[in-house]
Amino acid sequence: MKIVIIGAGEVGYHIAKALYQTNDVVIVDQNEEACARADELDVHVIHGNGANVSILHEALENAGLLVAVTGSDEVNIVACMASKLTVHDATKLKTVARVSNPDYIDKPVAKRPKIGIDIMVCPELTLASEVAEILAIPSAIDAELFADGKVEMMEFVVPSDHKIVGKQMQDLHLANCCIVSALFRDAEVIIPHGGDVIESNDHIVVIGKPAAMKEVRDLFGEKTGKRSKVMIIGGGVVGFYLAKMVANSELNGQFDLKIIESDKDRSLEIAEELPDVLVLNGDGTDINLLKEEGISEMDVVISVTNSDEKNLLCALLAKQLGVKKVIARSDRSDYVSLFEMVGVDSAVSPRQATVNEVLKLTFGQGIESITTIEGEKAEIVEYTASKKSKIVGKPLKNVKFPSGAIISMVVHNGNTVVPRGEYVIKEGDRVVVFCLQSANAEVERLFK
Missing domain, CATH: 3.40.50.720 (NAD(P)-binding Rossmann-like Domain)
Structure with missing residues (x-):
């Protein structure tokens, strides 16, 4: 896909960095230093105003996505609106605008197709929402919901004096609808097995059915009845x-x-x-x-x-x-x-919210949500399996799944399950996958 990014600041640069290896990326910015930094990537850099119609006309030829992420809400909105008017067939161009002013947006992600903006993202509201979720679970340092609230992810730190230090994974005896998807230990990311031993200060990522996660919260010492x-x-x-x-x-x-x-x-x-x-x-x-x-x-x-x-x-x-x-x-x-x-x-x-929305559009059909954890060390991706998905219709034990990924949860007809080797994914299933960035491409191919 050809992708045009208006704004080469922190957000624009990282979107380009995430996409340039597999896409044709064009970056537009007025700041010479920002352009010089972007030029270090293998992308086409245009020095100029991203809301300028003549520059847009040049940059948008054969483009499938325009992402406006400058520091000005108005420039981002105008760039998206002008882009839809500039191209020959506006239905073939998706537009994303980063907007921070609450006068323009009242929720983390909104759609404004009538004014030429397919996705409007407010990073600040997304960040506030993320922190509110962490606050709701006092013992967690990160939390996220997937599949319309039917799957919950929580990340905990294991204190040095906790009773599970030194125990093997298989000794945790979590509820059937919960699974430990990952351990972060210093710079190492571990997809755990039953014999792996838990150490102090490990970061544990647990994914499960919300009703069953109470047991996990209790395990990590969540207090109730106290403000x-x-x-x-x-x-x-x-x-x-x-x-x-x-x-x-x-x-x-x-x-x-x-x-x-x-x-x-x-x-x-x-x-x-x-x-x-x-x-x-x-x-x-x-x-x-x-x-x-x-x-x-x-x-x-x-x-x-x-x-x-x-x-x-x-x-x-x-x-x-x-x-x-x-x-x-x-x-x-x-x-x-x-x-x-x-x-x-x-x-x-707040940057990651915009990056994730753009990644969803570039990954194509089937991706419902993406959450990056531990500073981009890994991702949790929610897919909807289609009839064409290679993973559909056969037991998971027969699927060549990459070693750097694990299917954590599946929601089938509203029911949440932890899939085992015999489980067969069906068309329409919502599948929550934990994966290292090195395994992303292989996992994506299985769901195409």
Whole structure:
């Protein structure tokens, strides 16, 4: 596929990096440094305004996808609208726009085909939604739902004093509708077998039926009946929507929320919008303020300012002052693993939401959702099996499945099952696959 990317910043660059080896990629940007960085990839770079019709006309010849991810919502929207008007057959061109202003979008992913935008993605809202899911499961550092909520993924860290340290996988005795899909140990990714031994600080990824995951939560010490104390540092789009999601959902009774925001006017706005949330005007790096507000008693501290460096500093301060779990926003993808390496429990990136939506479009039919975990070390992909899929109609034990992947769950006619060797995948089944990036292409071929 020929793909045109408007914007060579952090998001655009990483989309190009993920796609250039198997697609014809064109990048358009006005910034010379960004163009020079993109030029290091094997892509065609155009220096100019991505909303310029003449530039679009040149770039879009035979293109199947346009992705507008500049730092300006308006440029992204205009680029998508102009692209549909520029090409000969607008039905053959898919458009994706990254939009952050809540005046344009009120949910993480929306469709606006009437104005020429097939997919509109709000990374900040997606990030707020992701963090809200992590908050809903106090003992987890990551959580995601698949197959319309019929499959749940949770990632836990094994404390050094936990009772499962030193045990083999087969001794966990999880419910029949749960499976351990992966272990992350330092830089190593392990697709576990029964004899593998669990070590302290392992990151365990469990996938299962939501009703059966309570047992897993109990195993990792989730407490019930107690309101969790949560502090959000940064009242921007992410911090505000995270607080709003929690305050206006069934989670409301589970949390005592505090927001620290450095801008006085913004603090007043949030306080008016969210009267049940305590809003403090101050600096999240002010140790005296943090101590006065009882940070050592917090269950979770989430730092989501617009500065990666400040988020890291706030998170590390919180950890040093005794906070059990700290979550930090990182806009730069190369910081995610660094954050977690130095002590942040979970580093979350708004960039990945846009990348995942674009990947779904380029992978073609059958892909329902993609979640990247552990800083792009692996992915969980949800497929819908079609009549033409090579994996359909024969027992899994007879399918040449790549060693770097595992089918974790299958949803058939609304029923969730952990497939064994004798299981036969049928047309229409929703299949959740854990795979290393090295195995992606092979898995994809099985579902085409």
